[in-house]
Amino acid sequence: MKIHEYQAKQIFARYGVPVPRGHLALTVDEAGAAASKLAKETGNQVVVVKAQIHAGGRGKGGGVKVTRAEESEVRGIAKTMLGMQLVTHQTGPNGQKVRRLYVEQGLDIARELYLGMVIDRDRRRIALMASVEGGVEIEQVAENTPEKIRTLYVDPAIGLAAYQARDLAFGLRLGDKQMLGKFVKAVGALYELFIREDCSLCEINPLVVTKTGDIVALDAKVTLDDSAEFRHPEWRQLEDQDEQDPVELEAKASGLNYVALDGNVGCLVNGAGLAMATMDIIKHFGERHGVAPANFLDVGGGANQEQVTKAFKMILKSAKVKAIFVNIFGGIMKCDVIANGVVAAAREVGLKVPLVVRLEGTNVELGRRILSESGLSIQAASTMSEGAQKVVAAVGS
Numbered sequence: 001m002k003i004h005e006y007q008a009k010q011i012f013a014r015y016g017v018p019v020p021r022g023h024l025a026l027t028v029d030e031a032g033a034a035a036s037k038l039a040k041e042t043g044n045q046v047v048v049v050k051a052q053i054h055a056g057g058r059g060k061g062g063g064v065k066v067t068r069a070e071e072s073e074v075r076g077i078a079k080t081m082l083g084m085q086l087v088t089h090q091t092g093p094n095g096q097k098v099r100r101l102y103v104e105q106g107l108d109i110a111r112e113l114y115l116g117m118v119i120d121r122d123r124r125r126i127a128l129m130a131s132v133e134g135g136v137e138i139e140q141v142a143e144n145t146p147e148k149i150r151t152l153y154v155d156p157a158i159g160l161a162a163y164q165a166r167d168l169a170f171g172l173r174l175g176d177k178q179m180l181g182k183f184v185k186a187v188g189a190l191y192e193l194f195i196r197e198d199c200s201l202c203e204i205n206p207l208v209v210t211k212t213g214d215i216v217a218l219d220a221k222v223t224l225d226d227s228a229e230f231r232h233p234e235w236r237q238l239e240d241q242d243e244q245d246p247v248e249l250e251a252k253a254s255g256l257n258y259v260a261l262d263g264n265v266g267c268l269v270n271g272a273g274l275a276m277a278t279m280d281i282i283k284h285f286g287e288r289h290g291v292a293p294a295n296f297l298d299v300g301g302g303a304n305q306e307q308v309t310k311a312f313k314m315i316l317k318s319a320k321v322k323a324i325f326v327n328i329f330g331g332i333m334k335c336d337v338i339a340n341g342v343v344a345a346a347r348e349v350g351l352k353v354p355l356v357v358r359l360e361g362t363n364v365e366l367g368r369r370i371l372s373e374s375g376l377s378i379q380a381a382s383t384m385s386e387g388a389q390k391v392v393a394a395v396g397s
Contacts, residue, residue, distance in 0.1 A: 001223065001224045001226055001229070001235060001238070001239065002054040002222075002223050002224075002243070003054075003222055003223075003224065003238045003240075004052045004053075004054070004100065004102075004240065005050065005052060005102060005219060005220050005221070006022060006024050006052060006100075006102040007222075007238050008220035008221060008222040009022065009217065009220045011193060011197060011222065012189075012190075012193065012217055012220055014193075015189045015190070015192055015193040015196075016185070016186075016189040017186055017189045017190055017193065017204075017217055018182075018186060018214065018215060018216045018217060019216065019217050019220065020104050020105045020107060020216055020218065021038060021041055021042055021104065021105045022034075022038070022102050022103060022104035022105065023037060023038065023102070023103050023104075024052075024100060024101070024102055025078065025100070025101040025102070025103055026099070026100055026101075027078075027082070028075050028078045028079050028082065029075070031049065031074050031075060031077075031078035031082075031101050031103055032071040032072070032074050032075040032078070033071070034047075034074070034103035035047050035069045035070070035071055035073075035074035035103055036069070036071050038069060038103065038104075038105050039069035041105075042105045044069065044105050044106055045068055045069045046066065046067070046068060046069060046105075046106030047066075047067060047068075047069045047074060047103055047104065047105060047106055048064065048065070048066050048067075048103070048104045048105075048106055049064070049065045049067065049074060049077045049078060049081065049101055049102075049103055050063065050064050050101065050102045050103075050104060051063030051064070051081050051084075051086050051098040051100075051101060052098070052099075052100035052101060052102055053086055053091070053096040053097075053098060053243065054096070054240070054243040055086075055088050055090035055091045055096055056088060056089075056090050056137070056221070057088035057089045057090055057137070058086065058088060060088065060089075061086050061087050061088040061091075061095075062081075062084075062086070063081065063086045063088070063098065065077045065081075066106060074103065078101055081098050081101060082098055082099070082101065083097065083098065083099075084097070084098050085097055085098075086098050096243070097242070099242055100240075107208060107210050107216060107218065108210055108211040108212070109208045109209075109210060109211070109218075110208075110209045110210060110211045111132075111134070111208065111209040112134030112135040112206035112207075112208050112209075112218075113130065113131065113132060113134040113172055113206060113207045113208070113209070114129070114130060114131040114132075114133060114134045114135075114136075114138060114141070114149075114204070114205050114206060114207065115128075115129070115130050115186075115187070115190070115203075115204045115205075115207045116128075116129045116130075116138065116201070116202065116203040116204065116205070117129070117190060117191065117194050117199070117201070117202045117203075118200070118201050118202075118203075119200055119201075120153065123153055124156075125153040125154055125155065125156060126153070126154045126156075126191070126194060127151055127152075127153055127154075128151070128152050128153070128154060128160070128164070128168070128187070128191070129149055129150070129151050130149070130150050130168045130171065130172055131148050131149045131150065131172075132148055132172055132173065133145065133148050133149075134205060134206030134207060134208070135205065135206040136205075137205075138203075138205065150167075150168055150171040150172075152164050152167065152168065154191070159191070159195075160187070160188060160191040162184060162188070165183065165184040165187040165188060166180065166184055168183075168187065169183045169184060174209075178213065179209070179213065179215070182213075182214070182215045183215055186207075186215055186217075190202055190204070197222075197224065197232075198224060198225045198227075198228030198231065198232065199222055199223065199224055199225065200223050200224070200225045201221065201222065201223040202221070202222050203219075203220075203221040203222075204217045204218075204219060204220060204221075205219055205221070206218050206219060224238075247260060247314050247317055247318070248260060255300070255307065256297065256298070256299055256300070256307060256310070256311055256314075257272065257275075257296070257297070257298040257300070258295060258296065258297050258298075258311075258314060259295060259296040259297075260294075260295055260318070261279075261292070261293055261294055261295050261296065262292070262294075262320070263282075263291070263292030263293045263294040263295075263320070264290075264291060264292065264294055264320050264321060264322040264323070264395055265282050265286070265291060265292065265293050265294055265321070265322070265323050265324070265325055265391055265392075265395060266294050266295060266297075266315035266316070266318070266321040266323070266324040266325070266353075267279060267282070267293050267294070267295055267296065267297055267315075267324075267325055267327070268297050268299065268308075268311055268312060268315060268324065268325070268326045268327070268328075268342075269297060269298060269299070269326075269327045269328070270298065270299050270300060270328050270329065270330075270333045270338070271298060271300075271329065272298050274327065274329055275296055275297065275298045276296075277384070278293070278325065278327045278384065278388075279293040279296060281384055281385065281388040282325065282388050282391065282392065284388070285385075285388045285389050285392045286388075286392040286395070289392055289395070289396050291391075291392045291395045291396065294315070294318055294320050294321050295315060295318070297311055297314070297315065299311050299333070299338075300333070306341075307341075308337065308338055308340075308341025308342065308345065309341050309344050309345040309348070311341075311345075312324075312341065312342060312345030312346070312349070313345060313348075313349060316349055316351075316353075321353060322353055322354075322394075322395045323353050323354040323355070323356065323391050323394040323395045324353060324354070324355045324356070324391075325356050325357075325358075325387055325388065325391040326338070326342055326355070326356070326357040326358070326359075327358050327384055327387060328357075328358070328359050328360070328361070328367075329360050329361045330359065330360065330361025330362035330363060330364060330367070331361055331362060333361075333362075334361075334362045334363045334367070335359040335360070335361055335362060335363045335364045335366065335367030335368075336363040336366040336367045336370055337363075338359065338367060339357075339359065339366075339367035339368070339370035339371050340370060342355075342357065342371070342378075343370060343371065343374045343376065346374075346376050346378075347376070351376065354377075354379065354391070354394035354395070355376070355377070355378050355379065356378075356379045356380075356381055356387050356390045356391040356394065357371055357378055357379070357380060357381065357387075358380075358381040358382070358383065358384060358386070358387035359371075360382075368380065379394070
């Protein structure tokens, strides 16, 4: 689960990672008041107004503005930002509507660094990355100057050792004794946060060294691991449904696993592994024809007819879907249940796109008979490969 920058900084502050002072603003009036409040709190006459969306690259899109802490100036910026469709390289061409602003104190910056933590699933360890190229997208640094990224891996049995943090500090040219201590403390706090909050990503870009010798997280990006949600009921307060795909939210409420993609073939599959294989085989046969999966949808092993019907409807909510591929291996999930759900959903929504169904497993003959006797135009397939080729052909026809 992604959260906003201001929420990430609230968590940072709780664990002792230094952050600038700032205030959330949902209206123009609140933004102006926040600027005045910051000027009084810090004595600093410079503030930064930041659009709060779940995407990077906000500055390039006009979502970050540095200005004087004058209420009238901040109000003018807020009036422009609130409600705008902020387009960045991560939002896609349609952009994301700005509904929240974060007004933050300005800082005198001497250096910009990069610091991030992510789970390396191959090594089964947390990877800690740092670079002198702060303020630049880490992907660009990795591609153009990979030697400027220092990476170390934390043994889960031992945890982050102080010598590892010091090693990173020396690599970032933070050898001054006072600066070294501040950096080691900040890295240790970030690691504790990563573990205790069940994060899959923590990124500070940039981590700045101020002219007064302080180390401060100027930006904050945190992604929480959805698999640990049962341990964190407080996460519900961090969720911003305006930033999420409405179909994905509906699927979550229905107990289905759904992720929207950019393709044109809707997929309804039971089992995450089979769903991944289904997307792969559609991509394999459809790559030359501009055919690709439009979604990941796993109805699970114990879905009922109602859930299957809901899943079918969710797929058809996308205007990009030109055909549907139902690929079911009946184990716990019986093929006749899937077949009844498909027939019920197709009749209810008035199916107008080609439908290819491959059933195998428990009650497969009954399921196939239900489909064949439905009176609907359904293309049957006996293998996954045959089904994928038929759905690719259906999109191209």
